[in-house]
Amino acid sequence: MAVAKTGAGSMGTARLRPALALVLIGILAISSCAIHPRGERAERELARKAYAREELKPLSADASLEEVLNYAYRANADLERLYWEWIAALEAIPQDASPGTNLALSVESMFEEGATSLQRTTLGVGNDPMTNLPWPGKLATAGAKSLESARAAGFRFQAGKLELRAKVLSAYYAYALLAESVRLKQREVSLLTTAASSAEGSFTVSKASAMELLEARNARDLAINDLENLRAQVPSRLADLNALLSREAAAPLELPGELPPARNLPYTDAEILGFVAERNPELEALAHDARANEQAVKLARQQYIPDLGLTLSGDLEGMTKSIMAMITAPVVRREAIEASISQARAELEASRAMRRQAANDLAAQTVLALYDLRSAERQVALLQTTLIPRLAQRVEVARGAYAAGQASLGEVVEAEIMLLKMNLMAAEMRMERETMLAEIERLAAISG
Numbered sequence: 284m285a286v287a288k289t290g291a292g293s294m295g296t297a298r299l300r301p302a303l304a305l306v307l308i309g310i311l312a313i314s315s316c317a318i319h320p321r322g323e324r325a326e327r328e329l330a331r332k333a334y335a336r337e338e339l340k341p342l343s344a345d346a347s348l349e350e351v352l353n354y355a356y357r358a359n360a361d362l363e364r365l366y367w368e369w370i371a372a373l374e375a376i377p378q379d380a381s382p383g384t385n386l387a388l389s390v391e392s393m394f395e396e397g398a399t400s401l402q403r404t405t406l407g408v409g410n411d412p413m414t415n416l417p418w419p420g421k422l423a424t425a426g427a428k429s430l431e432s433a434r435a436a437g438f439r440f441q442a443g444k445l446e447l448r449a450k451v452l453s454a455y456y457a458y459a460l461l462a463e464s465v466r467l468k469q470r471e472v473s474l475l476t477t478a479a480s481s482a483e484g485s486f487t488v489s490k491a492s493a494m495e496l497l498e499a500r501n502a503r504d505l506a507i508n509d510l511e512n513l514r515a516q517v518p519s520r521l522a523d524l525n526a527l528l529s530r531e532a533a534a535p536l537e538l539p540g541e542l543p544p545a546r547n548l549p550y551t552d553a554e555i556l557g558f559v560a561e562r563n564p565e566l567e568a569l570a571h572d573a574r575a576n577e578q579a580v581k582l583a584r585q586q587y588i589p590d591l592g593l594t595l596s597g598d599l600e601g602m603t604k605s606i607m608a609m610i611t612a613p614v615v616r617r618e619a620i621e622a623s624i625s626q627a628r629a630e631l632e633a634s635r636a637m638r639r640q641a642a643n644d645l646a647a648q649t650v651l652a653l654y655d656l657r658s659a660e661r662q663v664a665l666l667q668t669t670l671i672p673r674l675a676q677r678v679e680v681a682r683g684a685y686a687a688g689q690a691s692l693g694e695v696v697e698a699e700i701m702l703l704k705m706n707l708m709a710a711e712m713r714m715e716r717e718t719m720l721a722e723i724e725r726l727a728a729i730s731g
Contacts, residue, residue: 320380339354348455351451352448359528369437379426381422415611418591455524455543459543460714464707465517470703471700478502524536555726563726573635576630648722649723663716674701680698681697
């Protein structure tokens with residue numbers, strides 16, 4: 284601790300008044316200014332543009348898939364939460380990069396004979412004695428650490444947006460597949476109803492005819508039951524989709540009139556794996572977590588740098604009485620500081636290991652998703668180019684034979700129902716392929 288005192292002469296006062304002003308200005312500047320890290324402004328601008336917060340218009344019942352996605356980006360509560368966590372992380376920067384001390388003012392009145400009231404009253408100004416002024420390098424490091432944490436939050440927002448996109452696409456594809464299943468089942472019910480009516484019209488008292496009639500009725504009634512079961516799933520599928528849109532569970536959204544068209548993936552499997560390693564936002568977030576921990580190690584080492592306390596006092600006539608500077612040397616805290624450095628290093632290594640494992644896991648997920656995608660594409664091609672055309676030919680042959688009196692109506696219905704089931708299988712494979720594509724786009728940070 285060092286204390287400088289002045290005499291009461293006017294010459295001493297004149298000399299020390301500039302020092303009083305300079306010290307006062309210095310205390311005010313140090314205690315009120317944050318050391319903002321380079322890149323903070325750019326990160327704030329990125330956050331400002333990342334999330335549309337204008338008034339949300341209601342989603343129409345006949346909205347397209349693109350409209351549904353755009354609505355989800357603005358309405359989904361989880362994505363909004365990630366955005367505000369990003370903003371909160373940004374607002375932590377000036378707090379961590381500020382000294383964290385208040386300006387302390389004191390008034391002291393002394394009883395001294397022969398002195399005026401102005402001379403007896405002393406004012407003191409300095410930093411809060413409970414919190415010293417830290418070395419500026421510590422504030423710069425703390426700000427850099429907070430900036431890396433904010434960048435990690437920004438990448439988690441991006442990851443959340445990609446995940447939301449994949450979930451909405453998956454839910455919409457399931458909704459569209461349900462609509463296609465209903466349409467195909469309605470066609471099957473119509474065919475079986477026609478077959479049952481024909482059996483009733485040609486019914487005789489023979490045992491064979493009675494068996495055919497019972498089988499036709501059973502097949503029709505079972506198909507009707509299956510159709511009702513499919514229709515009963517509509518509110519559940521709609522509720523799943525509306526939950527992602529932060530809408531009421533029963534908010535109207537018409538069943539798609541047809542399956543969404545197949546989307547293209549203009550990249551090889553090797554390129555996709557490269558994208559995952561280079562720009563997956565989850566990996567980017569973990570990388571910035573590690574960089575924040577690197578700054579934490581640096582900050583822990585800087586605890587050896589002493590902090591400073593400043594106080595100056597003077598009477599109301601403007602004469603400086605004393606200037607006091609105090610340095611806190613962390614000599615007795617050496618063991619604690621070394622422990623904090625070791626802890627920060629351990630957390631750094633843990634974050635690095637976490638990122639390496641996450642990279643391995645994401646690569647494995649991508650390989651599996653690519654396998655499922657290529658498998659679905661192969662099956663869709665087989666169904667659409669080979670099996671379905673053959674079954675369509677079989678239906679035409681059965682119809683020709685029925686018209687020539689060489690086949691029964693039941694054989695025609697059987698062939699058409701087989702074709703319907705094959706079309707349903709193709710629809711399922713198509714939507715499976717689109718769902719896998721959405722997952723790959725999420726992993727590789729492809730917005731589509």
